[in-house]
Amino acid sequence: MKIFDYLYLFGYSLHRRYGLSRRKRLEGRTISIGNLTLGGTGKTPLTIEVAREALRRGLTVSILTRGYKSSSKESLIVSKGEGPIVDWRHSGDEPYLMSIKTRGAWVVKDPNRYRGGLISGTKDVFVLDDGFQHWRLYRDFDVVVIDGTDPFGGGRLLPFGRLREPPGALERASLMVITKLERRDEGIEKELRRYNRVAPIFYADFRVDGFRTLEGPVRAAEVSTRRAYLFSGIGNPRYFEALVSNYGINVKGALRYRDHYDYTKRDIERMVKNAKKAGAEILLTTEKDLVRLSGMGEFDIPLYAVSVRLELKDRSFFDILFEGLMPEG
Template identity: 40%
Template sequence: MVALGLTCAELNEKASHSLAVRSALSAAAMGYGAGLLLRRLMYATNLLHARRLPVPVISVGNLTAGGTGKTPFVAWLVRRLGAAGVRPLILSRGHAAFVVQNGQCVNDEFLILRQMAPSTMHIQGKNRHRNALRALATESPDCFVLDDGFQHWQLARDLDIVLIDATNPFGNGHLLPRGVLRETVPALRRAHVVVTTRVDLVEPCRVEQIERKVKAVHPQVVTARTSCQAVRVRALDTKAPVSTASLRGRRAFLVAGIGNPVSFRLLAERLGVDVAGMRVFPDHYAYQASDVERLRAMAQKAGSEYILLTQKDSVKLDMLPVDLAGFWQVEIEVAFEAGEDECMNAVWNVV
């Protein structure tokens, strides 16, 4: 008791507060779940209708609120389609859009995909059906890739690919806002392909447990496994790329404003980085110029000259009128560990 610095009364008050918070979050999650069920019933009974497009629609989504590696997977998918002579167009909502590019207000994921798949067309906006019709009239794509589309029931799709992050597959098992689940696990019955991502960051037995849980819900679903491989590191001030091998043994301070920041630390440690410390920001965080100097001071205090960031963070810092010496972005790509052929067969069956 003395070591904790809390009296019995204070501990009881803290426990009561925690219980009250959990109760409030549980009530909100029940309301969210009821709304979700009602919405699904409205589509199932044709009170609401999913609108179908004249070309195939492939959705890449997840069960949880972000952090599964959708963006690099979408980049991989559209590059594969493009290499086969198919012209895909990415449709996404554009949550937390902050900058105007080519006449549309876009977010950090748009900027990342422009780096990772520069030849692929991409339209962001809340009304994806309207944006798709506009694209059909002006761009003539062969298919649409719906980024983060598993819960976007307004638009009919021909293939649903769902990603599950091996490092945090189902959160704490609760729906939003008590947990991170957008839908419960049985919703996977709607999926055609389930991809377990970041399998290199966990033990193989954990991946097998995830796949058994998926198959218990949907025995016929196609399953695959991927890892996110760091392919290069790039200095933000000079844009000079260097090998990821140069990071081994280097002391670096990490910065991540992504859905699953723990995965970035695990990736850095896997690369042999001596992690001096880490600053985590909310997903889609809007960086200010003042953040740069604060981060530099934190890194120096931790004894590090290098600051490593995700691409999602670097595309926003790169737009600030500040000196970014010492800031480096880690560039990643998807690599299949199992099930690539089966996944692509499902894609070719609809395209």
């Protein structure tokens, strides 16, 4: 380890100690979904799937999120189960998207997840989006999502690497979910077992689940048969581009922006110009990027987003999380 790694680790340790000393507990089943590395592992898609499964089982559920890059720093109810009731700039792009994709669930944005849980209108299940490093709230399960293509983010701590914590933090995990692999990888499992010998390991993969515009879902044929120019501002753009190509869409080119990028009119002009020059018929992006483009006006070329979902290959994962919980009535 280098001097900056030690400094980061020292600050992280102080922050963790302070948070644990003030830990509080909500009354319902609390499930944290998080990761060890920055961006692109699939923690938010898994949060959505856990919330959906709770709803399928007849349970009431709230998603508690800090709302990265939100303009509001206080408690904010993003949804009461019927879709977003605030503008995405107040909530942040991910809470807004979660409120669209988890109808029936409350979504509450608050850096203090305990406070957010108290103002939510549910009591059965609380799902913490990006909760692994949120020390101040007790959780019944700590689910850690691991990118199978880069499990430890290059091995360096922030700010010079992508690790948010040392790999040894995996000892806190109740369950581990490996994403982005088509089949089981015993080598990665062996590496994970160095840090946690007991947590069940599951696999999940991303699947194209449809397409949409700013107005709503559209038929797959409206998109899949046309030449597309891609752009995205997410944690792992290469995986998104590969997912679209593997679906069979004719990709003519791609632009990449940093995660949670705030698009401008000039950016849109550049996308359209590049797309037309490449012979593309449509612009294609992620659902999260589509949220950030709402209110930007008309495009000179049709704009679509790919709806993606995370599929667990072994659904006993959900049985573990919800064991013993029964809907009222």
